[in-house]
Amino acid sequence: MEEEARDRSLVELGEDWILSKILKSLKPISEGRLQVGDDAVEIPSSGLLVVSGDMFFASTDAPPGMKPRQMGSKAIVSVVSDFAAKAAQPLYFIVELGLPGKMRGDEFLELWSGILEAGRDYGGEVVAGDTNQALEISIGVVGIGVSEKPIPRGGARPGDILAVTGMFGKTYTGLHAAFHSNLEERWRPLLDAIYNPRPRIREGLAIGRARLATASIDSSDGLEACLFELSRWSGVGFEVTDPPIDPLAREYVSAYNLDVVEAVFRGGEEYELVLTIPRESFDEAASILKGLGSRLIPIGEAKPDRSIVAWIDGKTYHLSGRGWRHFSHP
Numbered sequence: 001m002e003e004e005a006r007d008r009s010l011v012e013l014g015e016d017w018i019l020s021k022i023l024k025s026l027k028p029i030s031e032g033r034l035q036v037g038d039d040a041v042e043i044p045s046s047g048l049l050v051v052s053g054d055m056f057f058a059s060t061d062a063p064p065g066m067k068p069r070q071m072g073s074k075a076i077v078s079v080v081s082d083f084a085a086k087a088a089q090p091l092y093f094i095v096e097l098g099l100p101g102k103m104r105g106d107e108f109l110e111l112w113s114g115i116l117e118a119g120r121d122y123g124g125e126v127v128a129g130d131t132n133q134a135l136e137i138s139i140g141v142v143g144i145g146v147s148e149k150p151i152p153r154g155g156a157r158p159g160d161i162l163a164v165t166g167m168f169g170k171t172y173t174g175l176h177a178a179f180h181s182n183l184e185e186r187w188r189p190l191l192d193a194i195y196n197p198r199p200r201i202r203e204g205l206a207i208g209r210a211r212l213a214t215a216s217i218d219s220s221d222g223l224e225a226c227l228f229e230l231s232r233w234s235g236v237g238f239e240v241t242d243p244p245i246d247p248l249a250r251e252y253v254s255a256y257n258l259d260v261v262e263a264v265f266r267g268g269e270e271y272e273l274v275l276t277i278p279r280e281s282f283d284e285a286a287s288i289l290k291g292l293g294s295r296l297i298p299i300g301e302a303k304p305d306r307s308i309v310a311w312i313d314g315k316t317y318h319l320s321g322r323g324w325r326h327f328s329h330p
Helices: 002-006 015-025 068-085 105-121 170-179 185-195 201-210 223-234 247-255 260-265 279-291
Strands: 048-057 089-099 125-133 138-147 161-164 215-218 237-240 273-277 297-303 308-312 315-319
Touching: 002 105, 015 105, 015 125, 048 068, 068 089, 068 105, 068 138, 068 201, 068 215, 089 105, 089 201, 105 125, 161 279, 170 185, 170 247, 170 260, 185 247, 201 273, 201 279, 215 223, 223 237, 223 260, 223 273, 223 308, 223 315, 247 260, 260 308, 273 279
Parallel strands: 089 125, 237 308
Antiparallel strands: 048 138, 089 138, 161 273, 161 297, 215 273, 237 297, 308 315
16 A cells, blocks of 8 residues: 555545654654644743744745755755854754645655655754645745854944855856756756755854854855845945855856856855854854864955945955845746
8 A cells, every 4th residue: 555655646645644644754842731743732942942934835946856855855954044044953843835736645755754854964853734735845844943142143343254154156056057957977066056955054053152153144045145134234344355156166157158246146045154253253263163074264354334345356346135036036
């Protein structure tokens, strides 16, 4: 029966089958009266609770060729990345699923495995949610976590070093490669950036524990949009003197005559952290991330003037906050 179910549609299998698979996969979370599977779930807490959420829609968030397991993982990653930026440890996830009736049982099991595995990879458990029939795969995720001292967007000061946890341009060029079927092995790291993104949760937690960052944001909407938000919330500007251009992404941009500014500043979904660090604390922060096998890359500094300026290949660019925005694309 189980093998037959894998090839049958969800309409044929029914909601009871879906719920049975979900409930069997969830772990109890406390000794409280409300447990997994009840109308609501009882969550124990100690410390400051931090809550964040995000949504995934296959039609707008899944590049060509993305598998159900990768979709499920990405839905969790987008929320975990927000926790990373706030120096918060995710503990629990509430997942709302919209599933097409024609979806096969094995595709659902892949999707659900991606959700569960990603949640557990980053220290959390799925504890509640809902399912509904929909025209496309849609995943709403709410994360609940804890933090000793969350890092805000507002807090950057003039003179702070502007830094990131990785290079940019991979997702912009990876999406171009996916949509244009540029699947050569040399571009595999770019494609991997969009199919298997990884949030910087270890880095965010480490910086948070050390209390070294004055402001932090994740780069899911693009580097330019991040700088605009940090500027808006902190009342400072930024000068980017060393743009974090990924070498392979630059090679791809050159090969396909793309715009390097678009690739580095407006790609989005890199899931890197964009932070401001007091100058006197930067070496300590960089050393902490080096101990994790990661990097803290200085790219510029915060300025009293609220303009955002970047230098690329000898040219000056004034940035205005462009990046991914919903409802701005048909």
